[in-house]
Amino acid sequence: MSVEVHIDWQGTTHLVGRLRTAERSAAVTFEYAREWLTRTGSFSIDPTSLPLGPSPMHGASLFGAMQDCGPDRWGRILIERAVRKQVLDRKPYRELDYVLALDDTARIGALRFRTGPAGAFLAATGGKLPPIVSLAALLRAADAIHGETETAADLRFLLGAGSPLGGARPKSAVSLNDGRLAMAKFPKPDDVRDIAAGEVLALHLAKHAGINVAESQLITVGGRSVSVITRFDRDGDQRLPFISANSLLGLPQGEPGAYTLLADGIRQFGDDVAGDLRELWRRLVFSLLASNCDDHLRNHGFLMRTAGKWSLSPAYDLNPVPQIERAPMPQTAISEEAADASIEAALAAAPRFGLSPTAAKAIVREVHAVVADWRTAAKKLRIPARTLNAYASAFEHPLMDEAANLR
Numbered sequence: 001m002s003v004e005v006h007i008d009w010q011g012t013t014h015l016v017g018r019l020r021t022a023e024r025s026a027a028v029t030f031e032y033a034r035e036w037l038t039r040t041g042s043f044s045i046d047p048t049s050l051p052l053g054p055s056p057m058h059g060a061s062l063f064g065a066m067q068d069c070g071p072d073r074w075g076r077i078l079i080e081r082a083v084r085k086q087v088l089d090r091k092p093y094r095e096l097d098y099v100l101a102l103d104d105t106a107r108i109g110a111l112r113f114r115t116g117p118a119g120a121f122l123a124a125t126g127g128k129l130p131p132i133v134s135l136a137a138l139l140r141a142a143d144a145i146h147g148e149t150e151t152a153a154d155l156r157f158l159l160g161a162g163s164p165l166g167g168a169r170p171k172s173a174v175s176l177n178d179g180r181l182a183m184a185k186f187p188k189p190d191d192v193r194d195i196a197a198g199e200v201l202a203l204h205l206a207k208h209a210g211i212n213v214a215e216s217q218l219i220t221v222g223g224r225s226v227s228v229i230t231r232f233d234r235d236g237d238q239r240l241p242f243i244s245a246n247s248l249l250g251l252p253q254g255e256p257g258a259y260t261l262l263a264d265g266i267r268q269f270g271d272d273v274a275g276d277l278r279e280l281w282r283r284l285v286f287s288l289l290a291s292n293c294d295d296h297l298r299n300h301g302f303l304m305r306t307a308g309k310w311s312l313s314p315a316y317d318l319n320p321v322p323q324i325e326r327a328p329m330p331q332t333a334i335s336e337e338a339a340d341a342s343i344e345a346a347l348a349a350a351p352r353f354g355l356s357p358t359a360a361k362a363i364v365r366e367v368h369a370v371v372a373d374w375r376t377a378a379k380k381l382r383i384p385a386r387t388l389n390a391y392a393s394a395f396e397h398p399l400m401d402e403a404a405n406l407r
Helices: 073-084 095-101 132-146 152-158 195-208 245-249 259-269 273-289 343-353 357-372 374-380 385-395 398-404
Strands: 002-009 012-021 028-032 057-059 111-114 171-175 181-185 216-221 224-230 242-244 301-306 309-312
Touching: 012 111, 073 095, 073 132, 073 152, 132 152, 132 171, 132 181, 132 216, 132 224, 181 195, 195 216, 195 224, 195 273, 195 357, 195 374, 195 385, 242 245, 245 259, 245 301, 259 273, 259 309, 259 343, 273 309, 273 343, 273 357, 273 398, 343 357, 343 398, 357 374, 357 398, 374 385
Parallel strands: none
Antiparallel strands: 002 012, 002 111, 012 028, 028 057, 171 181, 181 224, 216 224, 242 301, 301 309
């Protein structure tokens, strides 16, 4: 199979190269197009795995930047159910098949795919995404998927609009009233706590702790909470190139990595290096204090605004996790050496982020002050007290005491 890979950059769509996949294996080959290589200001679409150059590049599996365009676990469920119910006629055998099954309008980042110069970008629906007023219908369809009672109409409604960000939570792309693209994340019928309320609360706290976060709102639909996260990979009608931290570092999906490794990646490929290093360390401290334990490298992203340079995207998918649920969480380590997640270990790693001990301790105090006032913040968001009780151990724990006693 061979597809053209295009990129939207500064309002124009450019052919970047061609991707070929083997028929009976996961192996892939990518070659930059001559017109891209000779274009003034061209850049690598994947700085680690696909350096800019004329030679074909081979991989045992799909390259990171292209995997980032593909579906998460929820999207894969939709695609597989759609094949089973003959809503889709092509069974996904390879990673690329899953990528191409997503809708072009909602696909994250700026990469686009088509089979030839005269074809449509895959898969296209004419840009008609469900409006935010459709949340109730979308939630009913998501519930049907979870209960395995979905119809072909449910699948058509949801198919392709899932984002690669966010794991297995039910979700759909939606269009906000002002035309901006957003992602609606739905509850599951078997949830034991209000996940959406926790996520919006964490994003709200992170913003007040000085962190650049994705815009969010908490909406009640039929007595259940839905978090609506504005997509940050769009600037008006323009798409912004996006890669995950996994791809920036050239690590396989699922590799836990470490914050210090990510700091090294920012030094190598970053735009505002000093600013992003400080921001990353502040996010590290926040994740520790707000129990953002589902903190793997796919939950850190980078956007390109300057050709060839990558900047931290707004923070997203921040989810405070009560103590009883933390054991299986794939949390990113603080450093290669740190075996534990503690304020002491974070402070020891601070020089890797360009921070002096005094500056690092000041950030800990700032973040602690915001997280400690989490109940007040939740009341301002009108989150009910019965919902908050489930999150007490996520915000009141020994690491908060460690930060409070910092000298």
